[in-house]
Amino acid sequence: MSELFLQVFEGAFAPSVILYTTVGVFLGVTVGAIPGLSGDMAIALLLPLIYRVAPAAALGMLMGIYKGSMFGGSISAISFGVPGTPAAVATVEDGYPAKLQGRPKQAMLTALYSSVTGDLLSTLILVFIAVPMAKAALHFGPVEFFALYVFALMMISLLVVGEMKKGIAAAAVGLFIGTIGMDPMMGSVRLTFGISSLRGGIPLIPLLVGVFAVSELLVQFGKECARLSGEKMAAMEEQARELVGYDPAKDRMSWKIYRSTFKATLVGSGMGTFIGALPGAGSSLAAFMSYGLARKLSKLQEEFGKGSLEGVAAPEAGNSATAGASLIPLFAFGIPGSATAALFGAALVMQGINPGPMMIEENKVIIYTLFVIIIYATFINLFLSRGLIPIYAKLSRIRACYLVPTVFALALLGTYASRNSLFDVWILLAAGLLGIFLRKHDFPLGPFVLGFIVGPGAEKALRQALLMGRGEWSFLLKSPIALAFYGLCILSLALLHFSALKKKIVEED
Amino acid sequence: MHTTNDATPTEARRRFNLRSDRLPGLLFMLASLFFFSFTLTGRWSSGAGIGARLFPQLSLAVMFVSGLVVFRSAGKKEEKKKFGDLDMRLVLFFLALAVLLFFAVLHLGLGVGVFLYLLAMFLFQLRGRTDFFRYAILPAFGISIFIWALFTYFVRIVLPTPLLF
Numbered sequence: 001m002s003e004l005f006l007q008v009f010e011g012a013f014a015p016s017v018i019l020y021t022t023v024g025v026f027l028g029v030t031v032g033a034i035p036g037l038s039g040d041m042a043i044a045l046l047l048p049l050i051y052r053v054a055p056a057a058a059l060g061m062l063m064g065i066y067k068g069s070m071f072g073g074s075i076s077a078i079s080f081g082v083p084g085t086p087a088a089v090a091t092v093e094d095g096y097p098a099k100l101q102g103r104p105k106q107a108m109l110t111a112l113y114s115s116v117t118g119d120l121l122s123t124l125i126l127v128f129i130a131v132p133m134a135k136a137a138l139h140f141g142p143v144e145f146f147a148l149y150v151f152a153l154m155m156i157s158l159l160v161v162g163e164m165k166k167g168i169a170a171a172a173v174g175l176f177i178g179t180i181g182m183d184p185m186m187g188s189v190r191l192t193f194g195i196s197s198l199r200g201g202i203p204l205i206p207l208l209v210g211v212f213a214v215s216e217l218l219v220q221f222g223k224e225c226a227r228l229s230g231e232k233m234a235a236m237e238e239q240a241r242e243l244v245g246y247d248p249a250k251d252r253m254s255w256k257i258y259r260s261t262f263k264a265t266l267v268g269s270g271m272g273t274f275i276g277a278l279p280g281a282g283s284s285l286a287a288f289m290s291y292g293l294a295r296k297l298s299k300l301q302e303e304f305g306k307g308s309l310e311g312v313a314a315p316e317a318g319n320s321a322t323a324g325a326s327l328i329p330l331f332a333f334g335i336p337g338s339a340t341a342a343l344f345g346a347a348l349v350m351q352g353i354n355p356g357p358m359m360i361e362e363n364k365v366i367i368y369t370l371f372v373i374i375i376y377a378t379f380i381n382l383f384l385s386r387g388l389i390p391i392y393a394k395l396s397r398i399r400a401c402y403l404v405p406t407v408f409a410l411a412l413l414g415t416y417a418s419r420n421s422l423f424d425v426w427i428l429l430a431a432g433l434l435g436i437f438l439r440k441h442d443f444p445l446g447p448f449v450l451g452f453i454v455g456p457g458a459e460k461a462l463r464q465a466l467l468m469g470r471g472e473w474s475f476l477l478k479s480p481i482a483l484a485f486y487g488l489c490i491l492s493l494a495l496l497h498f499s500a501l502k503k504k505i506v507e508e509d
Numbered sequence: 510m511h512t513t514n515d516a517t518p519t520e521a522r523r524r525f526n527l528r529s530d531r532l533p534g535l536l537f538m539l540a541s542l543f544f545f546s547f548t549l550t551g552r553w554s555s556g557a558g559i560g561a562r563l564f565p566q567l568s569l570a571v572m573f574v575s576g577l578v579v580f581r582s583a584g585k586k587e588e589k590k591k592f593g594d595l596d597m598r599l600v601l602f603f604l605a606l607a608v609l610l611f612f613a614v615l616h617l618g619l620g621v622g623v624f625l626y627l628l629a630m631f632l633f634q635l636r637g638r639t640d641f642f643r644y645a646i647l648p649a650f651g652i653s654i655f656i657w658a659l660f661t662y663f664v665r666i667v668l669p670t671p672l673l674f
Contacts, residue, residue, distance in 0.1 A: 049664055165582065169537055169575035175568035176544070183561040190561060191544070191553055222600040405630035406652050409623055412607055413614070413656065417666040425611060429604055440595065441533040451568075459564040466560075 007365045011056045012372035018380075020057040021373055024064025025380045026388075031065070032072020033392045034403065038085045039069025043343045044212040045411055047205050047350065048418030055351040055366055060373040062347050066340055067119055067374075067381050070283065070320040074111040075392050078104060078312070087283035087319035090291045094304065094311030101307045102251060108389050109253040110261055110309045111316045116382045118269040118317030122324035123378060125273055126331070127371045130360070133332035137357035140333075142464035143475065147482035149458035152335045154489045155278055156447045158496055163442070170443045174451025175458070177202055184460045197423040204346050206415050206424040207452065210431025211438075211445055212339070217408045218432055219439060220400060261313035264294040268314040272321025277328045277337065283319040290318025324374065330355050331367070335454055339446040342453050531583040537576025541569040606630065615669060619660060624653035 011017065031037040042065050050058035073088030078095035091111060098107035140148070153175075157167030180191045181201030192198040268290035275286040294314030295304045304311045326337040327344065334356030336342035345355045353363050360367050385392070415428045438445060462476075469475020477483060547553050548562050548569070606629060613622030627649035635644050660666040 052664070163582075165575055165578045169533075169572060169579055172568050172572035172575055173537070176541075176565060176572060179565040179568065186561060188561055190565065191547075218600045218603055219595060221603045222595045222597065401631065401634040402648055402652070405627055405634075406656075408603075408607065409610065409626060409656060410659075412610060413619075413623075413660055413666060414664070416611070417660060417664050420667045422611070429607060432604075436595075436600065437533070441530060443533065455564075455568070462564060463560055466563075 004364060004368070008368045008372060011365060011369035012376070014056070016054070017057045017060050017369075017373065018376075020053065021060035021064045021377050022380050022384065024061035025068040025377060025384055026064075027061075028065035028068020028070075029072035029075070029381070029385055029388070029392055030068075032069035032084045032088075033075040034398060034400075035076055035082045035084050037403065037407070038216075039066050039072075040340050040343060041213040041216060041407075042069065043340065043347070044209045045407065045414060047208065047343065047347060048414040050347065051350065051418060055353070056369050056373065058351060059344075059347060059366075059370050060377065062344060063370070063374050064377050064380065066323055066344070067320070067377050068385075070119065070323055071112055071115040071316070071381060071385055072392065073319075074115070074312075074316055075108065075389065078107045078111060087287050087322075088315075089284060090287040090315035090318075091312060093291065093315075094306070094308045097305070097307035098309065098312065099307075103307065103309075105251045106253050106257060106309060107307075107312050109386075110257065110312045112382065112385050112389070113258055114261060114265040114268065114313035114317040115320040116378055117265050118272050118319075118321035119323055119381070120375070120378045121269045122273040122276060122321040123374050124324075126324040126328055126374070130328055130331035133328065134357045134360045137333050138361075140357065140481065141479070142461040142468065143479045144481045144485075145333075146458060146461035146465050146476065147479070147485035148333060148335065149454050149461060151485040151489055152329065152333075152454065153447070153451060153458075155492065156450050158492055164496065166441075166443045167447045170438060170445070171447035171451040174448040174453075175455040176451075177207075178452045178455025179459065184456045185463050197421075201456075202452075203419070203421075203424055203427055204349075204453070205418055206427040207431045208343060208346060208449065209411050209415055210428040211435040211449065212343070213411050214408065214428060214432030215435025215439055217404050217411070218436055220404050222436075257309060261309050264298065264310035264314040265317040267294045267297060268317030269321045272318035273325040275318075276322030276325030283322040283338075286322045287315035287319040290314040331360065333357060334359065334457070336450060339449050342446075342449045345453065531580055534576045534578075534580025534583060538573055538580065541573040541576060545569045545573070602633075619666070619668060620653055620657040623656050624649055627652055 027042055028039055031042040032039060043062050046062065046065070050061070053061070069085060070087060073083055073085030074091045074095060076082050076084040077088040077091040078099050081092055081096035081099075083089045083092050095107050095111065098104070153171050157171050158164050178201070181189065181198055183190055189199050268287075271290040271293055272283075272286040275289060276283070291304075291311060291314050294310055295301055298304065298308075298310055300308065300310065322338070323340075326341045329335045329337040330341045330345050334345075334354070336345045336355075348355050348359075351366075353359060353366065412425060412428065415424050416422065418424065435445065437443075438448060465476055466473070469478075477486070545566060548565055606626060610622055610626035613625055615622075617625075628645060631645040631649055632641065635641075638644055
């Protein structure tokens, strides 16, 4: 036990690990602060580059990006009224008005402190829940696992922001693309059309980088927003400067102000942790639901939307609390809870760690090291961001016309470098086009990626279960745990159907 | 046969316009039908039996049904304007430049290839400006050095021996 503790301590506090984690947090806040770039994109871009870095340092860096980007989105949301990431859209509601009232520092620090509080609480829940859940999952067989995969796919399709049917369609496409290549049971080659490079299946990294990063860059270039974004933000800043004569004396952060927003922070943290742990719900939904609930529970409801600091604290705590919680299904069952967790799962695989119930048992040192890194990355985020907020606000004004081509070149070269394969570059570009198609028609990317990643596991579980049941489909319903998962699927579908029906009736009235 | 002309009411024309949100549903259905029939022929796999066929067929069935639902429900909600101004010609131009970047990197060298690519992109995006040296050449040069150093010393990319640098 003490040997394990020493190994974890040495691994987590090695100077290189602390350095990589700090760089990750800095990168995360920076990309979060720049509208158009996001934490997902940065993690996807770095995936091909972390082959040569030690597992703890590489995973610490990615974790730092994840955490940093959650707060980073609020910087441009408060400074310019332009959310840096989709998760920060709810922060604009009160953050930007607070800035216009001459309280940018209070709004920014409220966002930072609530973000860190939410993040820390959900991380602690991850640490204390993932291990017992993984132990319980060790008793799962193929029947239970197949039911769990169905539940995860159903939830990610139902809970995505947008239309449920499109979520299911995107998941189905991901599942199908995941079947290309070797059959996971017999090893026969499927759907390769004679292309030998496809025998191992569609490579994960080019697909992820293409769908998340390249498609977003192509969209930005296609809209020529590159020419406009910098000028737009400069104009908004000028407008804000004209509206208020800024007095730094009136814009001081105090313990009293933090305490006044603490209830909203706790509401956001609870909501974010709950939503983050559900497969697929995501940080944007958590932020909006936290904002709505905090508003309902606040004594100063009428202040919301007019620069209320509670209205800044709740969504920021909510979106940051999803960071730790969304890793719970990944660490316990090997099923990513969100698109970002899927990227993190891919990073684990690249480092030779296979996500699943056995992951913690088989990789105790690295996983416990990761837990420690996740906790101290929160404090790095706090201290780094506290000191560098003015610089981050300036970074968010970097012109997109320079960023988009540079990031695109990094994506192309990084993908090529990961396996020195030109085939990967073609997959990257094709995935970018597929990503544009899905985004343009409002198909969520999360279910697509989750379908692709869990597809082989789900297929293996299904076929093993059918073999055990001698081809009888009813065998899939013989386990009470599996039945509970199917029951939850039906219940969620029914709840969503009735809430949509109720909304329609209210609208008609 | 249903035909449309300038006299056709706008609503009716919109209903049969395949460029609207009906297109993805239709594409999903067609793709699933194509691949499903493909899985029945036996040419799709190197010796797969019923077991290997099962999961792809299940996912294709879900794809077909959800595509049908998307197709049928199209037009009920107003389309998002978020991508309304997306110019596909620009997207294809960007992709073509990416392909050229790769050939330049493989044949001319990492530094030169990236510099030419960035210069082309900056010149295109900042067209209309006169001070090219400050706004295009200098940034392209600086960023190229950064990318070259990153991939040469940190990532250690393996490339064929280039013509230049």
